[in-house]
Amino acid sequence: MPRTITAELFASADLVVEAPEAWHFPWVGEEMLAEVAREQGEASALLLGRRTYEVFAGSWPDRGDEVPLARRLNAMPKFVVSTSTLGSPAWHNTELVGFDDLAELKDRGEGRITVAGSIRLVESLIAGGLLDELRILTHPVILGEGRRLFDAYDGPRVDLELVESRTLERGVQLAVHHPRVQH
Template sequence: MSASRKIVAGLFMSLDGVVEAPETWHFPYVDEEMGEAVESMHAAADTLLLGRTTYESFAAVWPDQVGALADKLNDIRKLVASTTLAKTEWTNTSLIDGDVIEAVAGLKRQPGKAIHLSGSLTLTRALLHAGLVDELRLLVHPIVLGSGRRLFPEGATSMPVELVRSATFSTGVVDLTYRTA
C-alpha cells in the first residue's frame, strides 16, 4: 500500500498566536519572500481544502486576479467543508458531503500530491484533533494583536511537534514548518 497523502495546514499567525482575520493585519508584511512562501505551499498541492469562511473570502477575490498564484488557486481542485453552503460558484470547487473527518481521511488515502489546508481555523482545529494534519506551516508575523482567535486556544490538548524547517524574512516574518507527531 502506498503512503498516504500529506495534509499541510498553512496559516498566517501573529506573534501572540492569533490566526483570526489576517486580512486586517497581514498585508503590511506582504513582499516577494512572502509571495514565494505562499506560492510554494500551493505548488506542492493538487487539492485545496477550505472551511466556509475562508472559501467565501477566497472566492470573492481570486477569480478576478491574475498571475501564477491566481492561476494555481483558480485551477486547483477545491473542497469546502460547510454545513451551511448549498452550492459553490468558484471553478473546480465542490462541497464535502457527509462527515468531514471521514471524507478527509478518505481523501488522504487517495493517490495524489499534498492537500493544502489554507486558513480555516475551525476546520484546522478539527483535523488536528482527529490526527489528520501532517504539517503546520506557520507564517508568524512580528505583531502582537492582543485579542482574536488563536490556533491553540486556552485548554487545548498537548500536541508534540517537530520543527523541520524555518526561515526568516526581511520583514521579520518567520516561516516555520512543524511535523505533527
C-alpha cells in the same frame, strides 16, 4: 502513497490568526510571496473550511489569469468541509465534503492537499490526526485581540516536531512542524 495534508497560517506574535488580510500586508515581502506561491504550487488540491471558502470564492475567481496564484487556485481541485450551510459551491472545480470524508480523501489521488486559513478546520485536522504538516508564518506584530490559534482547541495532546525554522525578510518567522497526536 496517501496524500499529505499541510496547513499554512499567518499569525501575529500573540498568535492571532483571525482575518490576516486586515493586518499582515506590511510584512509581506518577496520571500514570503515566493514561499506561499511555492506551497500553493506544489499542492495538488486546496482544502478550506466554509468561511475561508466564502472569502476566497468571493475574490480569487475575479482575479485574472495574469495573476499566477489566481490562475493556480482557480484551476486546482478544491474541497470545502461544510455541513449543509454552504449550499452548492459556485467556484469552479469545488466539491463539498464532510469532515468524516477526509481520511478517504487522503487515500484518493496523489500529491499534497494544502489548507489555507480555516482555523477551526486546522484544529480539527490536528485533533483527528489528519494534519501532516503545520506551517506558521509569525509576523512581528502584537494585535491584542482576535481569535488565537488553539483558543478553542479541545482535542488530545499533540507534540509538534519542528522540522524547519527560518527568518524571512521583514522579520517574519517561518516554523514548520509535524504534529504527533499523543494517545
